[in-house]
Amino acid sequence: MLRDAYNRTIRDLRISVTDRCNFRCFYCLPNGEPPMARKDTILTFEEMAYIADIFVSLGIEKIRLTGGEPLLRKDIAKLAAEIAALKPRLRDLALTTNGFIFPALAGELRAAGVDRVTISLDSLNRDKFTKMTGVDGLEKVFAAIDSAKYAGFDPIKINAAVIRGHNDDEFVEFARFARAYGISMRFIEFMPLDSGHEWSRDLVVPGREIFETINAVYPLQLKNTDRGAETAWKYVFADGTPGEIGIIAPVTEMFCGACSRVRLTADGQIRTCLFSTTEHNLRDVVRSGAARGEIAQFIESAV
Ligand code: SAM
Ligand code: SF4
Numbered sequence: 649m650l651r652d653a654y655n656r657t658i659r660d661l662r663i664s665v666t667d668r669c670n671f672r673c674f675y676c677l678p679n680g681e682p683p684m685a686r687k688d689t690i691l692t693f694e695e696m697a698y699i700a701d702i703f704v705s706l707g708i709e710k711i712r713l714t715g716g717e718p719l720l721r722k723d724i725a726k727l728a729a730e731i732a733a734l735k736p737r738l739r740d741l742a743l744t745t746n747g748f749i750f751p752a753l754a755g756e757l758r759a760a761g762v763d764r765v766t767i768s769l770d771s772l773n774r775d776k777f778t779k780m781t782g783v784d785g786l787e788k789v790f791a792a793i794d795s796a797k798y799a800g801f802d803p804i805k806i807n808a809a810v811i812r813g814h815n816d817d818e819f820v821e822f823a824r825f826a827r828a829y830g831i832s833m834r835f836i837e838f839m840p841l842d843s844g845h846e847w848s849r850d851l852v853v854p855g856r857e858i859f860e861t862i863n864a865v866y867p868l869q870l871k872n873t874d875r876g877a878e879t880a881w882k883y884v885f886a887d888g889t890p891g892e893i894g895i896i897a898p899v900t901e902m903f904c905g906a907c908s909r910v911r912l913t914a915d916g917q918i919r920t921c922l923f924s925t926t927e928h929n930l931r932d933v934v935r936s937g938a939a940r941g942e943i944a945q946f947i948e949s950a951v
Contacts, residue, residue, distance in 0.1 A: 649706070649707040650703075650706045650707050650708070650910070650947070650948065650951045651951070652920070652951050654905075656905075656906070656907060656908060657707070657908060658707070658708070658908055658909065658910050658951055659707060659708060659709045659710060659877070659908045660708065660709070660710045660711075660712075660877070660908045660909045660910070661700065661703050661708045661710070661711045661712075661909070661910055661911070661912060662711075662712045662714055662909060662910075662911045662912070663696060663700065663711060663712070663713055663714070663911075663912045664714055664715050664716060664718075664911065664912065664913050664914045665696070665713055665714070665715055665716070665718045665721045665724065665727065665914060666690070666715045666716040666717070666718065666720055666721045666914050667681045667682055667685065667715065667716045667913075667914050667915075668681045668715070668716045668717065668720050669681055669715065669716045669717040669720070669746070670717055670720060670746070670748055670749070670783070671717065671746050671748070671781045671782055671783050671785070672781065672782030672783065673770070673780060673781045673782065673809070674779075674780060674782070674842070674844060674846060675780070675809050675811055675838055675842045675846065675847070676809075676841070676842055676843070677716075677842075677843050678782070678842065678843065678844035678846070679843060679844060681716060682843070685914075685915050689915045689916075689931070690914050690915055690916075691912075691914065691915065691916045691931060693723070693726060693727045693730065695916065695931070695934055695935075696727060696730075696731075696912075697727065697730035697731055698934070699912060699916075699930065699934065699943070700730075700731050700734060700738075701734055702940060702943050702944050702947065703910075703912075703947065704734045704737050704738050705737075705944065706944060706947060706948065708738070708910075709738065709739045709740065710738075710739060710740040710741075710742065711731055711734075711738060711740070711741050711742070712741075712742040712743065712744060713727070713728065713731075713741075713742070713743045713744070713762075714743070714744045715744075715914070716914070717745065717746055717748070718743060718744070718745060719745055719748075719749050719750060719753055720749075724753070724757070725753065725756040725757050725759075725760040726760075728741065728743070728757055728760040728761060728762050729760040729761060731761075732760055732761025732762070733761075735761065740763050740764065741761055741762050741763050741764075742762065742763060742764040742765065742766065743757065743762050743764075743765050743766070744765075744766045744767075744768070744807070745765065745766070745767055745768070745792070746767070746768050746781070746785075746789070747767040747768065747769070747785075747788060747789040747791075747792030747793070748783070748785050748788050748789070748792070749788075750765075750767065750792035750795060750796070751788075751791045751792055751794075751795040754792075754795040754796055754798070754799040754801075755795075755799050757799070758799040758800055758801060762801075763801075764801060764802075764803065764804075764805070765796050765801045765804060765805075766804075766805040766806070766807055766834075767789060767792050767793055767796065767804065767805070767806055767807070768789075768806070768807045768808070768809070769789050769793075769806045769807070769808060770808050770809055770814075770815055771786070771808075771814070771815045771818060772786075772818060772821050772822065772825060773786075773818070774786045774787075776814060776815060776818075777789075779814070780809075780811070780814055780815065793806070793829065793831070797829075803831070803832050803892075804829075804831045804832070805831070805832040805833075805834055805894070806825075806826075806831055806832065806833050806834065807834050807836060808822060808833070808834070808835050808836065809836050809838060810835050810836065810837060810838060810853045810858065811838050811851050811853070812838075812850060812851045812852065812853050813851070816853045816857075819835070819858050819861045819862050820861065820862060820865050820866070822835075823862045823865070823866050823891075823893060824866075826891035826892065826893060827866070827885060827889045827890070827891040828891075829891070830890035830891050831891060831892070832882075832891070832892040832893075832894055833891070833892070833893055833894065834880055834893075834894035834895070834896060835855070835858045835893075835894070835895050835896065836896045836898075837852055837853065837854070837855055837896065837897050837898060837899045837900060838851050838852050838853070838899070839898055839899060839922070839923075841922065841923070852899050852900070854897065854899075854900040855881070855895040855896070855897030855900055855901060856897075856900065856901075858895055859881075859883070859893075859895055862893055866885055866886075866887070866889075867885070867886040867887070868883035868884070868885065868886060868893055869883060869884050869885075869886045870882070870883055871883060871884050871892070875903075875906065876906060877906050877907065877908035877909075878906075879896045879898070879903055880894035880895060880896045881894065881895045881897075882894050883895070904921075907921075909922075910951060912930070913927065915931060916929070916930050916931025916932075916934065917929055917930065917931065918930050918947065918950045918951075920950065920951060928946070928950035930943070930946060930947065930950070933946045
């Protein structure tokens with residue numbers, strides 16, 4: 649069992665499979681990915697799967713593949729299959745994607761053993777979507793949601809990063825969308841993580857405001873009164889219509905105390921927090937020929 653110095657149990661591993669992205673979301677990577685890392689610093693699939701296996705033996709139960717845009721990594725379904733082979737010790741394998749090239753891969757990823765998919769969708773309006781993401785891709789994301797349904801992913805979650813003045817007039821529209829499709833629509837407060845340093849408190853829309861705006865039109869009922877390590881407050885529609893609203897408020901209602909996550913970067917660094925500026929170089933340990941037990945010890949001490 650991985651336990652950190654604050655006595656938090658760590659059960660959830662996020663693997664960034666690549667730093668590259670085909671979008672230019674202004675709140676994330678407005679100028680594209682950081683300068684190309686030397687290719688040999690990026691973990692191979694074999695290394696990622698080996699490391700995932702060790703994490704699972706230390707008690708990790710959920711793995712999410714993310715990025716950058718994870719689907720840009722060639723043969724991503726192969727990595728997914730290798731990690732899925734860790735089930736049933738691994739309980740859950742998920743993926744977060746901007747959806748742009750998802751339709752072509754949906755069936756393959758599902759067959760590989762990905763259980764759940766989260767698709768990002770910041771606006772239902774084409775111009776606003778293009779302005780926020782830098783790509784005229786709204787139709788592609790709609791197609792991604794359809795193909796996720798068709799491939800049998802359940803539940804399907806949709807993430808919108810909420811930014812004042814950009815999409816803060818769309819909450820009710822998004823709620824309508826969640827009801828029409830029976831999906832989980834999650835709103836994330838803007839976090840100061842963008843490489844363009846555009847973040848300011850004025851651009852943060854508090855989760856409370858999102859809740860109140862939707863609740864006034866479609867009354868909501870809290871689903872997870874005991875949130876545990878979940879980041880989102882989850883609500884169902886009081887009138888029984890399928891669909892769900894999730895509100896993730898790391899800025900105005902910080903949830904660090906219950907965090908159960910650890911991250912692995914594409915170049916093999918352990919990050920114990922999204923906001924951490926310290927990294928632990930697991931890649932060099934793995935490549936030094938360390939024994940499995942030594943790698944496990946390194947992970948434990950980093951956590
Ligand atoms: N490229 C994939 C995508 O966009 O879904 C996966 C990686 S992306 C970093 C994961 C999620 O983080 C997306 O839903 C995105 O909206 C969100 N995100 C990125 N930067 C953010 C920020 N500064 N504040 C809040 N959410 C952010
Ligand atoms: Fe790319 Fe996702 Fe960041 Fe947008 S949020 S720039 S799609 S990594």
